[in-house]
Amino acid sequence: MTTRVLVVDDDAHILRAIRIHLSACGYAVRTAQTGRAALRAGAAEHPDLVLLDLGLPDLDGTAVIAELRSWSTVPIIVLSARTDGTDKINALDTGADDYLTKPFSMPELLARMRAAVRRSAAPTDRDTVVATTDFSIDLAAKKVLSRSGEQVHLTPTEWAILEILVRDRGALVSQRRLLSEIWGPAYRTETNYLRVYLAQLRRKLEPEPSRPRYLITESGMGYRFQG
Amino acid sequence: MTTRVLVVDDDAHILRAIRIHLSACGYAVRTAQTGRAALRAGAAEHPDLVLLDLGLPDLDGTAVIAELRSWSTVPIIVLSARTDGTDKINALDTGADDYLTKPFSMPELLARMRAAVRRSAAPTDRDTVVATTDFSIDLAAKKVLSRSGEQVHLTPTEWAILEILVRDRGALVSQRRLLSEIWGPAYRTETNYLRVYLAQLRRKLEPEPSRPRYLITESGMGYRFQG
DNA sequence: GGACCCCGTTAGGAATGCGTCAAGATCGGT
DNA sequence: ACCGATCTTGACGCATTCCTAACGGGGTCC
Numbered sequence: 008m009t010t011r012v013l014v015v016d017d018d019a020h021i022l023r024a025i026r027i028h029l030s031a032c033g034y035a036v037r038t039a040q041t042g043r044a045a046l047r048a049g050a051a052e053h054p055d056l057v058l059l060d061l062g063l064p065d066l067d068g069t070a071v072i073a074e075l076r077s078w079s080t081v082p083i084i085v086l087s088a089r090t091d092g093t094d095k096i097n098a099l100d101t102g103a104d105d106y107l108t109k110p111f112s113m114p115e116l117l118a119r120m121r122a123a124v125r126r127s128a129a130p131t132d133r134d135t136v137v138a139t140t141d142f143s144i145d146l147a148a149k150k151v152l153s154r155s156g157e158q159v160h161l162t163p164t165e166w167a168i169l170e171i172l173v174r175d176r177g178a179l180v181s182q183r184r185l186l187s188e189i190w191g192p193a194y195r196t197e198t199n200y201l202r203v204y205l206a207q208l209r210r211k212l213e214p215e216p217s218r219p220r221y222l223i224t225e226s227g228m229g230y231r232f233q234g
Numbered sequence: 235m236t237t238r239v240l241v242v243d244d245d246a247h248i249l250r251a252i253r254i255h256l257s258a259c260g261y262a263v264r265t266a267q268t269g270r271a272a273l274r275a276g277a278a279e280h281p282d283l284v285l286l287d288l289g290l291p292d293l294d295g296t297a298v299i300a301e302l303r304s305w306s307t308v309p310i311i312v313l314s315a316r317t318d319g320t321d322k323i324n325a326l327d328t329g330a331d332d333y334l335t336k337p338f339s340m341p342e343l344l345a346r347m348r349a350a351v352r353r354s355a356a357p358t359d360r361d362t363v364v365a366t367t368d369f370s371i372d373l374a375a376k377k378v379l380s381r382s383g384e385q386v387h388l389t390p391t392e393w394a395i396l397e398i399l400v401r402d403r404g405a406l407v408s409q410r411r412l413l414s415e416i417w418g419p420a421y422r423t424e425t426n427y428l429r430v431y432l433a434q435l436r437r438k439l440e441p442e443p444s445r446p447r448y449l450i451t452e453s454g455m456g457y458r459f460q461g
Numbered sequence: 462g463g464a465c466c467c468c469g470t471t472a473g474g475a476a477t478g479c480g481t482c483a484a485g486a487t488c489g490g491t
Numbered sequence: 492a493c494c495g496a497t498c499t500t501g502a503c504g505c506a507t508t509c510c511t512a513a514c515g516g517g518g519t520c521c
Contacts, residue, residue, distance in 0.1 A: 096345040104349060105332065112319050118326040119333075126331065126353060162497055178375035199500080202479060209480095217480090226478060226507055227390040228376065389508055425467085427510080433469060444469085453467065453518085 010124055011035045013054040015045040015071070016086070017064050025058065028113055034120075042066030049075055050191040056124055058116075059103070061087040061094060069101045074192060076102035078184040082123035086111070137173050139221060139234065141214050144173050151212070159211050164189065168204050169212075172222070172232035181229040205230060237351055238262045240281040242272040242298070243313070244291050252285065255340055261347075269293030276302055283351055285343075286330070288314040288321060296328045303329035309350035313338070364400050366448060366461065368441050371400055378439070386438050391416065395431055396439075399449070399459035408456040432457060 012034045016022050019040065026036045037052055039045040042063045049057065057075065061068030072083055084105045085098045095106045104126075105119050135147040142159065143152050149166060151159040161169065167189045172180055182201055186194045194200070205224070209216040223231045239261045243249050246267065253263045264279055266272040269290045276284065284302065288295030299310055311332040312325045322333045331353075332346050362374040369386065370379050376393060378386040388396065394416045399407055409428055413421045421427070432451070436443040450458045 092339050092341055096341055099345040099349045102352075104353065106346075114319055114323055118323040122326045122331060125329075164498070175375075177377065178372075179377065197499095198478080200498090202481085203499085206480060206482095224479070225376075225387075227509095228393070231377075391509075424510095426512090429468060429470085430510085433471090436469095451468070 009033060009035045010056060011037065011052065011054045012056045012058060012120070013037050013039065013045065013048055013052065014058045015039045015042070015063070016058075016060040017041065017062065018060075021060075028117075032117060042068075042071045045071055046074055046192045049079065049081070050187055053079075053188075054081060055127070056120060057081055057083045058120075059083055059085050061085055061089060061098065069097050072098060072101040072103050078187040078192075080127070082127045084116075084119060084123060086116075137176060137234065141221075142212055144169065146170060146173065161208075161211065165204055165208055165211075168201070169208055169232075172230060176232045176234045179225055179229050179231045183229075185229070201230070236260060236262045237283060238264065238279065238281045239283045239285060239347070240264050240266065240272065240275055240279065241285045242266045242269075242290070243285075243287040244268065244289065245287075248287075255344075259344060269295075269298045272298055273301055276306065276308070280306075281308060282354070283347060284308055284310045285347075286310055286312050288312060288316060288325065296324050299325060299328040299330050307354070309354045311343075311346060311350060313343075364403060364461065368448075369439055371396065373397060373400065388435075388438065392431055392435055392438070395428070396435055396459075399457060403459045403461050406452055406456050406458045410456075412456070428457070 010033075012029055014022060014025050014029070014036060015038070016025070017040050022038050022040070026038060029036045037048055037054060039048050042065050045057075045059070045063075048054070059068060059071060063071070068085065068087070072085075075081065075083065082104045083102065084107065085103045086107050086109060087094060087098075088109045090108050095108075098106055104123050107116060107119065135145060137144045137146070141154050145151075149170075151161060151169075153159050168185060171185060171188060182198050183195050185201060186197060190197065190200065205222055206216075209219050209222050213219050213221060221233050223233050225231060237260075239256055241249060241252050241256070241263060242265070243252070244267050249265050249267065253265060256263045264275055264281060266275050269292050272284075272286070272290075275281070286295060286298060290298065295312065295314070299312075302308065302310065309331045310329065311334065312322075312330045313334050313336060314321060314325075315336045317335055322335075325333055331350050334343060334346065362372060364371045364373070368381050372378070376397075378388060378396075380386050395412060398412060398415060409425050410422050412428060413424060417424065417427065432449055433443075436446050436449050440446050440448060448460050450460050452458055
């Protein structure tokens with residue numbers, strides 16, 4: 008499984024140089040030249056690692072970090088020409104995982120990338136099959152079986168929502184996070200999407216769709232999968 | 235819930251300087267001057283973070299990292315005078331989380347420590363559950379369970395207030411802070427909002443709402459969550 | 462004892478959020 | 492280019508939550 012890296016820098020030359028190096032090392036590279044493009048790509052592609060230059064034309068670098076962190080725990084390594092100490096501290100406190108000052112050596116960047124990915128890869132070992140008395144969900148196989156053993160067909164969007172809720176089963180998932188992860192950060196306020204799809208999921212999964220037992224609404228906050 | 239840091243360095247002066255700085259910032263500091271002492275202290279005390287100098291008299295620094303990593307995932311930040319790139323890469327690949335070259339600025343070290351602790355604390359929801367004899371609060375899952383195990387339903391505003399109080403449990407939280415964090419700075423004087431919502435929280439959580447045991451009023455000052 | 466001030470409690474209308482339905486728009490495969 | 496599946500969008504009635512304004516109780520300082 009290749010590691011997907013999102014590289015964000017406004018300088019196309021640097022972007023190209025990094026892309027060449029990383030591709031040669033077996034990473035799948037995706038690039039963005041602006042903060043907004045970075046947020047879009049982050050939401051759409053769910054990279055395993057983000058390399059972020061702070062000097063972007065449209066958004067402040069720390070704003071990009073904060074926005075990403077509002078719904079994602081992807082490792083973020085900041086690459087910056089600024090040697091100012093306060094930039095470093097702000098970036099780290101906003102949620103960056105590491106901070107390299109340009110110019111840096113490529114071997115060091117690669118080593119820090121390996122360290123960041125190793126850390127984030129560790130705690131992803133939760134049961135892949137979640138069973139209730141009415142249905143069972145296989146997260147690895149992306150399948151849902153009804154009690155009678157028949158497969159329940161879900162559309163891609165339905166599955167995307169269910170997967171997020173079930174991965175954090177028991178926890179409240181904010182509508183903002185669901186919208187950001189599935190439709191992108193720009194759709195944070197389109198809560199009616201969620202209303203429609205939650206209704207469809209309930210019709211397919213709940214024994215009594217009008218009185219949900221598993222897909223719980225927390226008014227004004229979000230949704231919760233009750234195991 | 236103070237963070238316990240193990241500082242490993244053979245130079246007693248540096249050790250003292252770091253200890254003073256970290257203690258002043260609220261960390262609980264334990265020190266070791268040799269690799270073996272560091273491994274012993276790591277096993278005995280399970281620190282939340284390790285600051286490790288590579289130039290130890292008895293063991294190679296990477297050996298210490300490898301030994302710790304064989305059984306622990308505690309964050310390790312390497313502090314080293316060696317500017318050689320291969321040392322850095324070896325340390326990171328052996329399992330170090332970060333690498334600072336001496337001399338470094340203390341604010342940067344503190345920021346990197348915060349980042350490392352934040353990362354390692356995030357996936358383990360251990361500290362996010364606050365339990366009393368009458369109910370338990372899961373800050374990560376945004377869930378409150380009564381003693382009988384039933385879920386207590388809170389509205390967004392109720393939850394917002396409870397979250398702030400519980401995050402700073404034991405401490406007095408001023409009404410001004412609650413009001414400006416939840417309703418915005420313009421509502422600093424609307425203390426009647428708090429009276430209403432505190433009453434609702436007590437009705438839902440306290441065994442005897444008229445005689446609060448957990449949600450304590452400090453007249454004229456603010457409120458306090460008494461664990 | 463009286464005049465405060467601060468707090469707890471209650472309740473109902475206003476505002477916001479949610480479930481539901483159905484009709485276009487869009488996408489993907491043949 | 493067609494057709495079915497899927498996604499978007501808007502509208503409506505209902506449920507929940509919020510705001511607000513009372514009233515009463517318990518302190519404290521004159």
